[in-house]
Amino acid sequence: MHEMSLIEALVESLEETARRDRWPRVDRVSLVVGALRQVVPEVMVFCYQVAVEDTALAGSRLDLVFRPIRRRCAACGVVYEGEDAFSPCPACGSPEAELVGGMELYVESVEVEADEDDADSADAAGDGERRGPGGGGEEGSGEAGCPDGEPDRLPRIGEDHPA
Amino acid sequence: MVNLIGSPGSGKTTLLEATLPRLGLRAAVVEGDVATERDAERIRALGVQSVQINTQGGCHLEAHLVERALARLDLTGMDVLFVENVGNLVCPAEFDLGEDFKVAVSSVPEGSDKPLKYPALFSQAGAVLLTKTDLLPAVRFDRGLFWGDVGRLNPRASRFEMDSLSGEGVEAWCEWLRGRLEGKRGSDRRGSPAEGR
Numbered sequence: 001m002h003e004m005s006l007i008e009a010l011v012e013s014l015e016e017t018a019r020r021d022r023w024p025r026v027d028r029v030s031l032v033v034g035a036l037r038q039v040v041p042e043v044m045v046f047c048y049q050v051a052v053e054d055t056a057l058a059g060s061r062l063d064l065v066f067r068p069i070r071r072r073c074a075a076c077g078v079v080y081e082g083e084d085a086f087s088p089c090p091a092c093g094s095p096e097a098e099l100v101g102g103m104e105l106y107v108e109s110v111e112v113e114a115d116e117d118d119a120d121s122a123d124a125a126g127d128g129e130r131r132g133p134g135g136g137g138e139e140g141s142g143e144a145g146c147p148d149g150e151p152d153r154l155p156r157i158g159e160d161h162p163a
Numbered sequence: 164m165v166n167l168i169g170s171p172g173s174g175k176t177t178l179l180e181a182t183l184p185r186l187g188l189r190a191a192v193v194e195g196d197v198a199t200e201r202d203a204e205r206i207r208a209l210g211v212q213s214v215q216i217n218t219q220g221g222c223h224l225e226a227h228l229v230e231r232a233l234a235r236l237d238l239t240g241m242d243v244l245f246v247e248n249v250g251n252l253v254c255p256a257e258f259d260l261g262e263d264f265k266v267a268v269s270s271v272p273e274g275s276d277k278p279l280k281y282p283a284l285f286s287q288a289g290a291v292l293l294t295k296t297d298l299l300p301a302v303r304f305d306r307g308l309f310w311g312d313v314g315r316l317n318p319r320a321s322r323f324e325m326d327s328l329s330g331e332g333v334e335a336w337c338e339w340l341r342g343r344l345e346g347k348r349g350s351d352r353r354g355s356p357a358e359g360r
Contacts, residue, residue: 038253074318097318
């Protein structure tokens, strides 16, 4: 129910980075969303379409990449996926486990239009250049898996940003 | 920074009124509500700095709102900042305010089934507080179920029960907070990342 808040923060961060790094046209943004996040995917995509109108990101598409809920059993240490945040360990049956995945929310990659004249372009055919993976900031559990990557290149959502 | 999250009426402000005089640390409080200055006024009456954020419809606090509120506080020599989030068990769990940990506040009259119903909050919380324990004789509340479910979601969370009005149970919570601060300062001195939970 707060998809618009999250999307507005995302778009603001992306715009800032696009301006600072002088990105070409953005075609696609890939956003990792943990399954325990309380957001509706269709609403996220719709809010993104509305939020990028009349911005440097206009016309770009938001793709959502889902991560399952993962828990580490408190008894045997096995990490397992669950449909919810309280399913017991499939290995030993213990009901107690800590959350290690499912609250992710970060930009995995951004696809921009490659400039054929640009010597740094990764794709001479002009299908688009991927920047990333990884590196977005995330909200929620610190263990949920902010990946190694280029944390300063890709925007973080949910962190303090200028009002 | 401690991010207190709980339903409206769960006892967050009353908990702070019981905690701040006993804590023995320099503290300030950022209060979040849709409207009124009532909670900030209650904190200020204790002689503690407090700033009120009115979200005017927003159901949760966000980092940029807290950032602006911090600019209105004198943080010189401050040991701990409490942020009392908007009364809500759902949305505040989604937003990182920059806190060291979230605290889930659930009161006896709300019932023993809240943790599993609000897994995002209770799974992430560094501590779970059961408030208004003085009402246990008056309402139907299954402590075994409540703490059992907290264990299922978050076995490492620290657990406290208190009656803020009488003060029972508050000192244990204060002692834990002091320990967390000491631990964080120790980590900072050693140059390692402070633990989040």
